[in-house]
Amino acid sequence: MRVLKITVLAALLVMAASVAAFAGPTYDRVMSTKVVKAGLSNQGIPFGFIDEKNEWVGFDVDMATEIAKRLGAKLEKVVVNNNTRISFVQTNPPKVDMVLSNMTHKRVRDEKIDFSITYFFDGQKFLAKKGAVKDIKDLANLKVGSMQGTTSIVNATEYLKKLGNPSPKVTGYDGEVAMFEALRSGRVQAITTDSTILLGYAAKIPGQFELVGDFISDEPYGIGLPQDDSAWRDAINFTVQDMWKDGTYMTIYNKWFGPESSYPFPMTSKIEMWP
Template identity: 85%
Template sequence: MRVLKIAVMAALLVMAASVAFAGPTYDRVMSTKVVKAGLSNQGIPFGFIDDKNEWVGFDVDMAAEIAKRLDCKLEKTVVNNNTRISFVQTNPSKVDMVLANMTHKRVRDEKIDFSITYFFDGQKFLAKKDTVKDVNDLANMKVGSMQGTTSIVNATAYLKSLGNANPKVVGYDGEVAMFEALRSGRVQAISTDSTLLLGYAAKVPGQFELVGEFISDEPYGIGLPQDDSAWRDAVNFAIQDIWRDGTYQKIYDKWFGPDSKYPFPLTSKIEMWP
């Protein structure tokens, strides 16, 4: 009888510990079997509406695969550069995770949590073909970037490093507006993550080109609600499993492989835990 009581008490302690470590997001997702993902619908090729009016992209495929690994249904919600953090912060959160080509920055980590890096990019400039002969030409150009991003900060700092003490950098509300400003000539170059620039340049092949070297490293993380380690672990384990069995490479090649519309070599590997 004493042995049985000890066994029961041990089982209760294990259950109590699991409840204590599980957070509200993890509990809700496991209960409802629905993962609410915040995704861009303008971030070619990460999340966008294609010619068939379907919501597609690298981030969309990754979100679907993560939900599948968790045996959950995926529910998609549109976010942009101004809402992707606030939607995670809302209590209860409007979304359980955000995949929206978002660089993991320390300043952002003060507001929300992040997964391990799941994509590796860097910031560049895009200009009309043959208009930039040397990177120093950018110094006195009017440049567009995006509001609510670190890209606008990086672009401003870079132009200053080229010798322009007061560079003209205009912030636009999203990728579409930024690219249209370049196409119309309201700015002479735009700057953000290179894969986004490749995505929009591919809409009008041969008219635009990336110029200069990378001006920053942009490790993308999945935005997650603060202080929910059980949910963060679940997402991290899913990402690592997707990488381990080769599914990540298939998704990557679909969007960024040598035969894709947006070729971009994979230069790093995801952090793997034994």
């Protein structure tokens, strides 16, 4: 009986140590409420969007769902856009516990919130009507649109200067839908943001639009997290790494970006793994 008691005590101590390793305000609250609030786009095809069945779907939605499941919590989806995805993490208490919204991990953003390890690798390109851009230098003389609250405008402005336009003006629109509509209606001749977003919208009208030129930036996506909450950040990082290790990540990736998907985009790198 004494041996049994010692064994049980040892097991409890191990469990306590495991919990203590993740002790922190966000982790403790999530473990207590069994709810994870995730900020997700509902316009960011194919990361988070409303499909023809009026269901909220996408790569980020599936990633957030799997993360919540592995943490033993229910996922509560919260709509964010390019102007709110950081502020919703900054509030006290945060309006969301994590943001998966095709958000590039930039140093300037890291001054405001924390990020997970990179969980998706993309780059910025331009989308134009098929045949409209014969040479990449043609972009310098075109009206270009992008999205408000993104680094895409800055990147595009600098790139167009290099192509020969000394004072380019890139018009910022409120979200992906408005940006793409500006291209469809002819108010701009090209739009620019992360290539997978452009692929997603081009797929809505097959054969009419095409990506032009090479990548003009690297866009490593991170999961936005509350500042200075290392316990929660570790829990998210370990979960993403576990998903990569057991193949779940690539199952989700291939669903949305595999060769047989609607948005084929070859995997360009791999998740950072810790021993």
